[in-house]
Amino acid sequence: xxxxxxxxxxxxxxxxxxxxxxxxxxxxxxxxxxxxxxxxxxxxxxxxxxxxxxxxxxxxxxxxxxxxxxxxxxxxxxxxxxxxxxxxxxxxxxxxxxxxxxxxxxxxxx
Amino acid sequence: xxxxxxxxxxxxxxxxxxxxxxxxxxxxxxxxxxxxxxxxxxxxxxxxxxxxxxxxxxxxxxxxxxxxxxxxxxxxxxxxxxxxxxxxxxxxxxxxxxxxxxxxxxxxxxxxxxxxxxxx
Numbered sequence: 001x002x003x004x005x006x007x008x009x010x011x012x013x014x015x016x017x018x019x020x021x022x023x024x025x026x027x028x029x030x031x032x033x034x035x036x037x038x039x040x041x042x043x044x045x046x047x048x049x050x051x052x053x054x055x056x057x058x059x060x061x062x063x064x065x066x067x068x069x070x071x072x073x074x075x076x077x078x079x080x081x082x083x084x085x086x087x088x089x090x091x092x093x094x095x096x097x098x099x100x101x102x103x104x105x106x107x108x109x110x
Numbered sequence: 111x112x113x114x115x116x117x118x119x120x121x122x123x124x125x126x127x128x129x130x131x132x133x134x135x136x137x138x139x140x141x142x143x144x145x146x147x148x149x150x151x152x153x154x155x156x157x158x159x160x161x162x163x164x165x166x167x168x169x170x171x172x173x174x175x176x177x178x179x180x181x182x183x184x185x186x187x188x189x190x191x192x193x194x195x196x197x198x199x200x201x202x203x204x205x206x207x208x209x210x211x212x213x214x215x216x217x218x219x220x221x222x223x224x225x226x227x228x229x230x
Contacts, residue, residue: 034215038155045205045223046147046155051216089155093215097143097169099157 004092006102012080012109020105021072022090028071033092035073037066040087040104049088050075077107085109112136112219114206119224126196126228132189132206132221140184143209145217146191148202148226156202159191160209174200196228 003025012018022035029035035053038046048057050066053073063078073092077084090102118130132144145160159180160169168180179192189206203223210218 034211034213036216038217040155045220046217047220048216048218051211051218057218087154091155091157091216093213095213097145097160097162097167097214099145099160101147101155101157104154 002092002094002100004090004100004102006088006090006105008103009106009108012077012084012107014080014082014109016080017076017078018080018107019069019074019076020088020090020107021069021074022092022102023072024092029068029073029092031068033073033094035066035068036091036093037064037073037075038089038091039084040089041085046089080109082109114208114219114221116204116206116221116224119204119226121227121229122196123230124197124228127192127194128196128226130191130193130204130206130224130226132191134187134189134208137208137219139187143214144182144189145207145209146180146189147205147207147217148200149205149223150199150202153202155205158204161189163209163214193226196226198228200226201228202226 005023037050040046054066089104143163146158177195181190205223206221207217208219
């Protein structure tokens with residue numbers, strides 16, 4: 001069974017930089033998994049931020065960036081703002097129309 | 111306007127059935143793979159099922175395999191999820207999502223979701 005791991009929580013100061021990661025319980029995350037990232041605030045539908053590891057979705061501010069760092073996918077927020085306080089989910093595509101979500105990271109901006 | 115609108119959620123008893131629908135507008139629905147993603151109260155997102163844009167292939171998470179059936183009607187721009195033998199753990203907001211990417215690898219457009227509550 002494929003388990004995708006994320007930090008349960010993270011905090012960042014306004015204007016600061018934070019990197020959230022997305023790993024595999026067994027193995028490494030590579031571009032072959034087409035990692036994507038989603039932002040969700042309470043009561044709202046998810047919003048697509050990043051796909052194919054590092055491509056920003058339309059309308060997403062450039063303070064959000066994606067990458068592969070070592071054996072994990074990463075989402076970096078540079079110059080964090082108060083309204084970046086959200087839950088962030090990564091998803092890995094296993095191919096054949098199958099995906100696995102990470103457990104999500106609750107980001108606090110304070 | 112490009113959007114997805116889900117409907118069909120509600121309260122159902124354990125063992126019961128429910129059929130969710132998702133109507134797409136503003137884009138070439140038949141060209142896109144589609145998926146259902148759910149979120150239990152206070153929990154994270156979980157991929158449930160997907161339907162390819164061509165070829166008619168369907169895929170299911172192990173947690174719903176054999177109980178849920180995904181289908182689509184391209185003439186009506188509609189995606190369905192037939193849910194049978196419902197359990198308390200199926201209680202969640204169910205989101206419809208359009209799949210995009212060179213390899214149909216990410217969720218590009220999301221609906222607002224419809225709440226399914228399984229309880230006696």
